[in-house]
Amino acid sequence: MRWRRAMFAPLCLWGAAAWGQAESRFVPPAGRVLHIAGQDRESFGEYVRTLCAGRDGLPMPAGAAFYTSLALTGMESAHANLPGDNHQDLPFLLRQSEHMALQFALYLDASQLEGVRQGRFDASIDRLAEFFRRCRRPVYFRIGYEFDGPHNGYDPEQYKGAYRHIADRLRKAGVDNLAYVWHSYALQPTHGGHDPMAWWPGDGYVDWVGVSFFQATGEGKHALNRARLLEIARAQKLPVMICEASAIRETAAQRKLTGQALWDFWYVPFFEFIEGNAEVRAFSIINCDWHSQKQFAALGWGDGRVTADPVAAHNWRGKMREKRYLHGGKELFGLLGWRGPRGQ
DSSP, X not given: OXXXXXXXXXXXXXXXXXXXXXXXXXXOSTTOEEEEEESSHHHHHHHHHHXXXXXXXXXXXXXXXXXXETTOTTSSSOBOSXXXXXXXXXXXXXHHOSSOEEEEEEEOOGGGHHHHHTTTTHHHHHHHHHHHHHHOSOEEEEESSSTTOTTTOOOHHHHHHHHHHHHHHHHHTTOOSEEEEEEEOOEESOGGGOOGGGGOOOTTSOSEEEEEEOOSSSOSSXXXXXXXXXXXXXXXXXXXXXXXXXXXXXXXXHHTOOHHHHIIIIIHHHHHHHHTOTTEEEEEEEOOBGGGOTTTGGGOXXXXXXXXXXXXXXXXXXXXXXXXXEOOSTTHHHHTTOOOSTTO
């Protein structure tokens, strides 16, 4: 999805070591799945107030999702892409808990890719490096997310060059708390009809394979491509993150669904995808009323908030209390293999 701007594979019974947990960064223990929430100050705040507050509330999420661009909007103060819309507000997210990872998305415009590779945006990359060094928490870093989406229009070679340049410069700057997430649109058609591997930045540049999960089924304008991304993750021996997920409803009939019918339509396939594929080790739920946001209203996705439907919220609490799902807390960073900045 532009920041704003996938049928299911057979049950996989492999252990974590079978697909390379040791080579990937910040992967939870075997059998556990990270619970991340987003995608802005208002959505995250409502999610926490509704689901995590009170004596019977859920633990805080294991991570919060944040979006910016090479202009680095939202990094130091709240930013809304359009007046009246929700805000990207990194200081707010970081204040919510010191025991929570960060899922950090960097939007790249297609017109910027070659300039990134040539170093014309190095000042922004260096500012990111300074922030990441000070962040004192694990960061799942998505460079040019939904790289294969027609809405982004990324030339594969230009994208790969930009991705590698950003990663190389951050590593040279001594940033050691990033897991690099290669995030696919996970729908067809892709930009130019290419296979997602056309955008592969190279071995050693990817810690996680990312997918989007908006459409519950392949019925509609797009065909799902999630099975292909699972194939790639297995071949590369990498874990999978659902980087963006929201219970969208694209038709008038779907938008009328409430209660258990809504749960069965979207949430059941969502959890089947997670629990039927052992590669899936993290998800990020977007608690957004798309219709209320000027930037997204034209998508016709309706209200995707899990907090907006009492049955969905009740069932969600039940799922999140299962042992499989890993939340924030004092033990989280140790479970992810993060021991703090170098020298500590």
